Amino acid sequence: MNNKTIVILQVFSVTLIWGLVLSIxxxxxxxxxxxxxxxDVPDATVAISIIAILxxxxxxxxxxYVFVGLHKQRG
Amino acid sequence: MNSQNYKTDEDEVLFRPIYxxxxxxxxxxxxxxxxxxxxxxLYVSQLIYGLGVTxxxxxxxxxxxxxxxxxxxxxxxxxxxxxxxxxxxxxxxxRPITRMAEVITAIVLAIGxxxxxxxxxxxxxxxxxxxxxxxxxxLLWDVFSITAYxxxxxxxxxxxxxPDIALLRDRGDKHHxxxxxxxxxxxxxxxxxxxxxxxxxxxxxxxxxIAISVHTIISWxxxxxxxxxxxxxxxxxxxxxxxxxSGIAALLIxxxxxxxxxHFENYLRDVHFDYLSTLLLIMSLLWFYFTxxxxxxxxxxxxxxxxxxxxxxxxxxxxxxxxLMVVCNFVIPVIxxxxxxxxxxxxxxxxxxxxxxxxxxxxxxxxIPSLANPRLSYVRTGVYFPSITEVMLLLFGLAALGFxxxxxxxxxxxxxxxxxxxxxxxxxxxxxxxxxxxxxxxxAMHSMxxxxxxxx
Amino acid sequence: MxxxxxxxxxxRCTGCGACVxxxxxxxxxxIVSEDDAKMGRTMFWMKMxxxxxxxxxxxxxxxxxxxxxxxxxxxxxxxxxxxxxxKNEDGLVAQIxxxxxxxRYCMAACPYTVKVFNWYRYVPExxxxxxxxxxxxxxxxxxxxxxxxxxxxxxxxxxxAQAEHRKMREGDYVPACMQVCPAKAFYFGDxxxxxxxxxxxxxxxxxxxxxxxxxTDPKVHYLHAK
Ligand code: SF4
Ligand code: SF4
Numbered sequence: 031m032n033n034k035t036i037v038i039l040q041v042f043s044v045t046l047i048w049g050l051v052l053s054i055x056x057x058x059x060x061x062x063x064x065x066x067x068x069x070d071v072p073d074a075t076v077a078i079s080i081i082a083i084l085x086x087x088x089x090x091x092x093x094x095y096v097f098v099g100l101h102k103q104r105g
Numbered sequence: 106m107n108s109q110n111y112k113t114d115e116d117e118v119l120f121r122p123i124y125x126x127x128x129x130x131x132x133x134x135x136x137x138x139x140x141x142x143x144x145x146x147l148y149v150s151q152l153i154y155g156l157g158v159t160x161x162x163x164x165x166x167x168x169x170x171x172x173x174x175x176x177x178x179x180x181x182x183x184x185x186x187x188x189x190x191x192x193x194x195x196x197x198x199x200r201p202i203t204r205m206a207e208v209i210t211a212i213v214l215a216i217g218x219x220x221x222x223x224x225x226x227x228x229x230x231x232x233x234x235x236x237x238x239x240x241x242x243x244l245l246w247d248v249f250s251i252t253a254y255x256x257x258x259x260x261x262x263x264x265x266x267x268p269d270i271a272l273l274r275d276r277g278d279k280h281h282x283x284x285x286x287x288x289x290x291x292x293x294x295x296x297x298x299x300x301x302x303x304x305x306x307x308x309x310x311x312x313x314x315i316a317i318s319v320h321t322i323i324s325w326x327x328x329x330x331x332x333x334x335x336x337x338x339x340x341x342x343x344x345x346x347x348x349x350x351s352g353i354a355a356l357l358i359x360x361x362x363x364x365x366x367x368h369f370e371n372y373l374r375d376v377h378f379d380y381l382s383t384l385l386l387i388m389s390l391l392w393f394y395f396t397x398x399x400x401x402x403x404x405x406x407x408x409x410x411x412x413x414x415x416x417x418x419x420x421x422x423x424x425x426x427x428x429l430m431v432v433c434n435f436v437i438p439v440i441x442x443x444x445x446x447x448x449x450x451x452x453x454x455x456x457x458x459x460x461x462x463x464x465x466x467x468x469x470x471x472x473i474p475s476l477a478n479p480r481l482s483y484v485r486t487g488v489y490f491p492s493i494t495e496v497m498l499l500l501f502g503l504a505a506l507g508f509x510x511x512x513x514x515x516x517x518x519x520x521x522x523x524x525x526x527x528x529x530x531x532x533x534x535x536x537x538x539x540x541x542x543x544x545x546x547x548x549a550m551h552s553m554x555x556x557x558x559x560x561x
Numbered sequence: 562m563x564x565x566x567x568x569x570x571x572x573r574c575t576g577c578g579a580c581v582x583x584x585x586x587x588x589x590x591x592i593v594s595e596d597d598a599k600m601g602r603t604m605f606w607m608k609m610x611x612x613x614x615x616x617x618x619x620x621x622x623x624x625x626x627x628x629x630x631x632x633x634x635x636x637x638x639x640x641x642x643x644x645x646x647x648k649n650e651d652g653l654v655a656q657i658x659x660x661x662x663x664x665r666y667c668m669a670a671c672p673y674t675v676k677v678f679n680w681y682r683y684v685p686e687x688x689x690x691x692x693x694x695x696x697x698x699x700x701x702x703x704x705x706x707x708x709x710x711x712x713x714x715x716x717x718x719x720x721x722a723q724a725e726h727r728k729m730r731e732g733d734y735v736p737a738c739m740q741v742c743p744a745k746a747f748y749f750g751d752x753x754x755x756x757x758x759x760x761x762x763x764x765x766x767x768x769x770x771x772x773x774x775x776x777t778d779p780k781v782h783y784l785h786a787k
Contacts, residue, residue, distance in 0.1 A: 039286050047256070047260075050256065057238075061238050061239075064237055065239070068644070070239060070241070071241045074240065074241045078241075078246065079240060085253050085315065086253060088311060089257055092304050092307055095304055096264060096267075096304045097289060099301075100290050101289070155680055156678070157681040157702075162600040162601030163678070166665045166668045166678060167669060224664070224665075225663050226662070226678065226702070226703030227661065227662050230660075230661075233660060234643060234662070239641065242666070243640065244640070244666055248642075330640065330669055331636055331775055332670075479673075480674075481610075481672065481771060482612075483611070487601055488600075
């Protein structure tokens with residue numbers, strides 16, 4: 031395992047959190063869609079989804095910020 | 106890199122557990138693994154035969170699993186919340202504590218999060234939550250809030266760990282590649298420090314509302330129904346207070362055990378236990394206040410259905426447990442922590458264990474009596490007695506907590522080394538500066554009219 | 562779209578329990594072992610609640626046949642995380658067995674403790690295995706079930722009416738409990754139709770519902786002279 035693999039793995043770990051963030055977002059959108067289709071309190075669904083999506087995006091951003099910050103300075 | 110150079114590191118004790126493993130460690134790990142194995146087998150039998158292997162029935166349809174769920178998630182508030190609050194308030198004594206607190210959170214959350222799945226009658230259909238989940242059900246709120254909390258607290262554990270991983274990487278002894286990967290290229294330069302610090306600052310502000318929301322939402326699972334004893338507006342804050350309460354107790358227990366096992370006496374000093382146990386004492390009083398308020402309003406209103414649950418708790422079948430809870434959560438901690446003489450390590454340990462027991466009982470007393478006394482008064486009062494499977498799965502949770510903690514201690518330092526070093530180097534100066542800022546400087550008295558408050 | 566409801570005249574009910582038995586047979590409701598029964602795992606969709614009124618020696622027994630009240634505003638539906646319980650177009654609170662994940666939240670939320678849970682897989686034993694109703698599925702283990710107002714009978718009645726090119730008539734669709742009641746204590750039908758006997762019975766002054774103040778709007782009413 032040389033340095034390159036390690037960097038690739040590190041990039042992969044960041045992608046992982048974005049995978050989570052995006053899948054949560056997709057899940058919320060899917061659930062909103064279903065809620066509209068079956069007329070099952072869509073407004074509450076939308077409100078709750080917005081909060082959930084927001085939180086996960088912020089979390090993902092913070093981690094990416096650290097990753098980019100630590101890698102930029104290394105050159 | 107030659108590790109020999111580092112043997113003179115002044116914080117060598119903190120690295121030691123990673124490189125040296127004693128006999129006792131293997132022994133305890135084996136016992137814990139055995140417990141987990143037995144419990145795992147029992148769980149498989151539950152998968153095969155159905156939830157019938159538990160002691161649940163009707164009307165008591167939720168038992169140990171849900172109680173343990175609330176309990177473990179409650180303990181998880183030790184970490185992130187406490188360490189975030191202490192960091193935010195710049196409490197310098199937090200430095201050797203935060204790491205352990207955060208580790209508890211991450212591990213216990215993973216364990217607690219499993220419990221609702223264990224409790225499902227059809228765990229094989231768990232994906233229905235994805236394909237056709239209903240966001241208006243409090244259970245779905247829980248799925249989201251726990252996922253968010255778990256992500257946030259692992260990130261919050263990981264970020265302050267990066268400098269320590271970099272230290273380990275530079276020693277180059279063991280798991281070199283792993284540390285290289287995990288350190289994300291951190292090199293301790295001021296820019297790197299700044300990036301990390303900023304991220305930690307944002308996170309700790311964020312993590313507090315998330316943590317509070319998690320236990321509030323768990324309480325809402327109950328409060329959103331119409332059942333007597335559950336349908337109460339105070340439940341959110343009540344659960345959060347209880348969660349922090351049990352969290353601090355768990356933290357104290359773990360601190361005391363690992364201090365002894367890994368010889369951290371120099372780092373976890375009396376002052377840390379003193380402060381933390383004062384916090385525990387405050388939470389105990391707060392818990393009593395909430396409990397009292399909750400039960401008094403119920404009692405004074407004297408609604409017949411509420412009363413059925415109320416009397417079931419305080420002088421019916423659950424009376425011994427109820428009063429044991431009050432003793433464990435209030436009487437013992439107040440006596441042991443209220444007097445300076447008793448507030449020593451043994452006293453704190455006993456108080457913490459009693460709080461852990463008491464808080465578990467509190468969850469039990471919230472869940473079972475309300476279910477056992479349904480609103481419809483013609484329905485007979487239910488009985489519930491846990492089966493061996495349920496008891497073993499509770500032990501599984503506790504064993505997994507211990508085991509997870511031990512594994513962590515073999516990979517990463519349990520006390521944040523860089524924060525200790527930083528504290529040693531900078532905080533004396535910083536704190537004295539800060540302290541000066543609290544009070545008017547002597548010369549400010551004279552120049553008050555001229556320069557206003559711009560004095561530093 | 563109908564809105565089916567029921568009225569039970571408690572002054573007529575003798576507490577014979579025919580409805581309880583009929584329901585068990587009609588809906589293949591599991592029969593549990595003695596040990597399980599002691600743990601409160603008996604399965605009844607229709608259950609006879611017994612209440613006592615007055616002081617000894619002037620005690621009066623009160624029988625209340627209790628089924629699912631098919632609430633118009635059901636608290637059990639609100640909490641289900643996967644839409645396994647829902648209100649269908651006939652106003653019935655239906656349960657989708659293949660969808661339920663067995664979290665038992667709906668059981669905790671129902672103020673009438675109506676729902677029952679399949680703690681084990683039900684394998685009908687000898688005499689019973691010969692009289693399984695083919696119209697009703699035997700539920701798998703780990704799901705929640707409850708009274709459906711014999712929804713399969715509604716299905717059949719609808720199909721028959723369609724085949725005969727006519728509208729549904731009163732009495733086309735009747736749940737099993739009502740069919741067997743020797744005291745004729747039940748009224749059942751579409752509540753939106755003011756001519757039905759059930760709507761008439763609902764206007765009776767003796768009428769009441771259980772836990773009225775919760776606002777669940779049960780569609781099963783009782784009649785009882787005070
Ligand atoms: S009686 Fe209970 S199960 Fe039936 S609809 Fe009402 S709340 Fe739901
Ligand atoms: S037990 Fe089944 S029907 Fe009831 S709330 Fe859970 S998933 Fe829904």
